[in-house]
Amino acid sequence: MTRVLPIDTSKATAAPGARVGVLLVNLGTPDTADAAGVRVYLKEFLSDRRVIEDQGLVWQFVLNGIILRKRPRTKALDYQKIWNTEKNESPLKTITRSQADKLAAALADRTHVVVDWAMRYGNPSIKSGIDALIAQGCDRILVVPLYPQYSASTSATVCDEVFRVLARLRAQPTLRVTPPYYEDEAYIEALAASIEASLASLPFKPELIVASFHGMPKSYVEHGDPYQGHCVATTEALRRRLGMDASKLLLTFQSRFGNDEWLQPYTDATMKRLAQDGVRRIAVVTPGFAADCLETLEEIAQENAEIFRHNGGEAFAAIPCLNDSEPGMDVIRTLVLRELQGWI
Numbered sequence: 001m002t003r004v005l006p007i008d009t010s011k012a013t014a015a016p017g018a019r020v021g022v023l024l025v026n027l028g029t030p031d032t033a034d035a036a037g038v039r040v041y042l043k044e045f046l047s048d049r050r051v052i053e054d055q056g057l058v059w060q061f062v063l064n065g066i067i068l069r070k071r072p073r074t075k076a077l078d079y080q081k082i083w084n085t086e087k088n089e090s091p092l093k094t095i096t097r098s099q100a101d102k103l104a105a106a107l108a109d110r111t112h113v114v115v116d117w118a119m120r121y122g123n124p125s126i127k128s129g130i131d132a133l134i135a136q137g138c139d140r141i142l143v144v145p146l147y148p149q150y151s152a153s154t155s156a157t158v159c160d161e162v163f164r165v166l167a168r169l170r171a172q173p174t175l176r177v178t179p180p181y182y183e184d185e186a187y188i189e190a191l192a193a194s195i196e197a198s199l200a201s202l203p204f205k206p207e208l209i210v211a212s213f214h215g216m217p218k219s220y221v222e223h224g225d226p227y228q229g230h231c232v233a234t235t236e237a238l239r240r241r242l243g244m245d246a247s248k249l250l251l252t253f254q255s256r257f258g259n260d261e262w263l264q265p266y267t268d269a270t271m272k273r274l275a276q277d278g279v280r281r282i283a284v285v286t287p288g289f290a291a292d293c294l295e296t297l298e299e300i301a302q303e304n305a306e307i308f309r310h311n312g313g314e315a316f317a318a319i320p321c322l323n324d325s326e327p328g329m330d331v332i333r334t335l336v337l338r339e340l341q342g343w344i
């Protein structure tokens with residue numbers, strides 16, 4: 001008996017040609033800054049087993065009965081504070097698109113390279129990105145998860161989704177995925193340059209700098225996720241490059257979600273403690289985010305600034321992420337060109 005693969009050939013037939021596709025991928029964000037948009041986004045995000053590892057009945061009840069009833073409304077208000085009203089989209093989308101445009105411009109002399117971008121959750125989806133690259137004749141694709149530090153909840157889930165899309169294709173493109181770049185020279189150099197430039201432009205001199213990374217449940221690391229080690233390696237490399245010790249460049253973890261213990265020290269508790277201990281002027285850098293987003297523009301620059309000031313702090317600066325800046329694009333370009341070797 002002939003076995004027929006259940007393959008979707010509607011859009012994804014490869015055009016003849018030998019082009020190389022580069023797909024930048026970041027986490028994802030709601031399509032609209034209202035409760036309905038945030039609900040759709042959170043439902044997809046928090047139903048991912050890579051993010052919430054125990055998707056059992058208790059979680060189904062908590063997610064559908066509690067979180068998705070309340071959180072979309074409160075988070076929509078947060079998104080409204082940072083929304084790009086000109087483009088009517090989340091900053092994460094604006095910045096990721098610009099990173100892709102600038103990378104395409106930098107690779108313009110390689111006419112057979114096509115650059116596109118996608119979001120792991122929401123839009124534009126990874127499927128639409130891969131379909132578009134294949135439709136332009138790409139038979140090789142380099143996927144670039146925009147996370148300097150690897151974690152299963154971010155980098156691995158990008159690969160999961162890419163492989164789900166490829167699983168439906170008869171004529172699959174050849175695939176490469178960029179590795180985490182948590183201590184690459186270009187990345188550390190770009191972070192250091194951006195910190196030095198920000199410090200030089202501030203109207204005050206911070207007594208210390210806090211490097212705040214997105215947190216995760218401690219148990220994920222105990223089960224083998226290398227994320228914490230990557231964050232430590234980035235921070236230590238930055239300390240060496242800036243000539244600062246652990247008392248001048250602190251490492252913290254933000255964005256705790258739920259009641260489990262997450263990686264410590266927590267950013268918000270550190271803000272409170274520092275201010276109460278008499279620190280008056282600080283700067284916060286967020287090296288784990290390739291682009292500014294809700295977690296940097298609202299949680300750090302607004303919420304944590306407020307916690308610091310409320311407890312006696314006087315001056316707080318949130319240093320922008322590398323985004324599509326010259327040093328930021330240097331990181332992405334260097335990574336992509338290195339991983340495209342042999343293909344271009």
Ligand SMILES: C=CC1=C(C)c2cc3[nH]c(cc4nc(cc5[nH]c(cc1n2)c(C)c5CCC(=O)O)C(CCC(=O)O)=C4C)c(C)c3C=C
Pocket residue numbers: 027028029030042051052071075090092147151153154214215216217227255257288289292293294295
């Ligand atoms: C268990 C939950 C979560 C884990 C683990 C997690 C890891 C993780 N996340 C990022 C990057 C981003 N997260 C963002 C938002 C966000 N993250 C979680 C939960 C977990 N993240 C939630 C529920 C949300 C949505 C906001 C909220 O409801 O609080 C974002 C911002 C997206 C945006 O729209 O701007 C980013 C980016 C990393 C790097 C990471 C790795 C440990």
Ligand SMILES: [Fe+2]
Pocket residue numbers: 214255
């Ligand atoms: Fe997150």
Ligand SMILES: [Fe+2]
Pocket residue numbers: 255294295299
């Ligand atoms: Fe947050």
